[in-house]
Amino acid sequence: MEFAHKFFKEIMWRSSKLHVADELQLPPQEERVSWLTFSAIEEHFYQRQHETCVSYAREVIESLKDDILKRNVPGSVSSDALDDFFVTPNEAAKLLNSLLKLRQACCHPQVGSSGLRSLQQSPMTMEEILMVLISKTKIEGEEALRKLVVALNALAGIAIIKQIFSDAVSLYKEALALTVEYVEDFRLDPLLNIHIHHNLGEILPVVTDCSLEVSSNGKKLHGSSEKISQTHIYGVDVSKQQKLSGEDNSESIIDAENSMDLKDGIIQEGNDKCDASLSSSRSLRTTCEDLKQKYLSVFISKLSVAQDEFKKSYILVCNAFRDKKDQHTIWWLDALHHAEQNKDFSNELIRKIEEAVSGSLNNSRSSKIASCFQTVTALKYHIQTRLDQLEASRKMLMDRLLEIDQTMDKPKEEDIERVRHCRICQSIGDGPVCVHCELDELFKDYEARLFRLNKSDGEIIISAEEAVHLQQKNSALNRFYWNLGRLGRSQSSVDNCTDESKRRDVRDRVVVISFIFRFLS
Incomplete structure (x- = not known):
């Protein structure tokens, strides 16, 4: 290195600023240091950041010490081991990151990733920062x-x-x-x-x-x-x-x-x-x-x-059902009856229904469902049976809902105890089912008969019983993973359980069956 310096010194010329200062007429260089003082708000924010950074730095240093002790043989740890330990760039970055936060806090409370956040793009005033800190x-x-x-x-x-x-x-x-x-x-x-x-x-x-x-x-x-x-x-x-x-009656004499x-x-x-x-x-x-x-x-x-809205809707639906009962004929039954009179038309209707069912399901069960509609008479029986089941499910739900509504002002003691020890909403293994969870099961049954449920892969659920069973299965699985994460496991296992429960959550789409609403209208 010295040889190279001597060699290039003979053939190259380098002037420092001091040598050409007179030629360039440079003013003399001065160094001035101005110490700025924090306002009360800035000082409070800096102190909070300082406490956080000190706590974090101590944790990092303690973890480094633990790593040093683990790398050495137990019983042979000496002070030289700490002196010879080399801090990696990643470990140094953890410590320097705390100093970076403090430097950013000196500039403004909003500077840096650890600073204050606001919805507006412009910097906040000190009064706004004070309100956020408060x-x-x-x-x-x-x-x-x-x-x-x-x-x-x-x-x-x-x-x-x-x-x-x-x-x-x-x-x-x-x-x-x-x-x-x-x-x-x-x-x-x-x-x-x-x-x-x-x-x-x-x-x-x-x-x-x-x-x-x-x-x-x-x-x-x-x-x-x-x-x-x-x-x-x-x-x-x-x-x-x-x-x-x-x-104090040790030696005192009272008459x-x-x-x-x-x-x-x-x-x-x-x-x-x-x-x-x-x-x-x-x-x-x-x-x-x-x-x-x-x-x-x-x-x-x-x-x-909610009760007022429910009563209004309930009255409207009851009036619609009463108007429906006043009608002496059922339009869809009359339409199928007229279609049954013409054999060619009835065969064409059955064929289109089979094609629609096969196209919607597109699986091996489509033939089983299509077999229920071989004749118009079987179709009428199937529709009437489903409508009767739907009406029975609705009646059971509304009776139970009205019964619970009567006890909202003064709940029964046994209902309160059941809510307290419910094995579903309170996650108690052998407790009874509360009235709300019972009502939820009735809602699911009515929903399964009123709507068409699709699985996450697009497959259609063909029966209400299957839909209710699928919902119960997913609810039980979600409760299991929720309870598993609630038992005080480690954070990693809780996160895994949470992610797993999200993957296994109910993702069935609900599609309204159009002909059901036409029957009810």
Whole structure:
């Protein structure tokens, strides 16, 4: 290299900028560094990105350390192994990617793949970015509050199962205090709020009966009063409870008159606590009922709208059926009767029907179906049988639907229990079938008779029984894969099951049978 440098130096000339600065009249070069400060919004966004990148970088470094330890023989790991380890370009890119996100965050919160996204093409203003950050933080806060309240409710439920009602009251009160404290900032799930008020209203009288029972001779409270006195259940301070109960009686001498006053005070305090507990319980139940009605009002309004639409459609269809029954003749039966009078015309009609069936099915079963239409009489019998089955299926469906509609305002207790333990919608193996799943089966049967179902490969289903069986088979298969992914398997197996269930999902096309509607019109 030195030889080449000396050789080319003799025959080539290279001037630096310093040598020709006077000739080119270049101004002197200056280097200025300007330190920019983030605004409050930019600083908050950068700090969030920094926390995310640091967490990700730590995970990458820990994984690299684990790889180093795995490559070495167990028991012979030394500090030199970490020094000699070579980081591959892919591993280095994982670390540098975090630094890239931070550099992009310095430019603008919308720069880069990890930046904020908006529907508009132009960059967002700082006020718009602030609203996006506030909404994201609000969602994160609501989720954190929900997880905390769920955990407190679960611990309180465990305490109720163990019959440690004082701990349950304390936990429910803590959850209730959290909801009140953050009510202006974060919205709590209404069901969790109803859970707290309902259970707290149920166990407050139980705690009162167990802990504030006063003996007939005015002695100290018994049961679990010592444990409950420290939970501050009814708003009475612990020190006040100790003073009222006369806890410090080691060497003090009280005369009979003061002793009677103290006992009367204990009894009066116990009665006051009972009254306060009952009042709190009634207040909690009232609040719970208000929350329940507010939560159900949305669904009740939707149900009312759906019921009104159903009643209008039901009345129209009933009127159409009544007008149909007033007709003394059936047009399609008369048409087939006239066709039967002419032998050539009837044979031509049967031939066209066979060709239509064979062309639609295009398989070995077409001949079996076409054999049902050898004569016009057989055709009339087949059509009338299918129409009778369709009408019977509709009547069964409507009777059950109207029966359920009558119980929408006040559902039966047994129906509620069946919904709770349904083996189909709740995925309980040996539970009963709820009324809604039973109604769904009736809908499928009616749908299979009213419409023509095609399989995913285009093959036509020839009977309603086959269509119902196919739908039940696919529903059972989908439930199996859904439950399989719900059992807490690894994420990869869940994704595979989800993809498999999508591939096995019902993909049969529904095509309206035109002549059925002509018969009903």
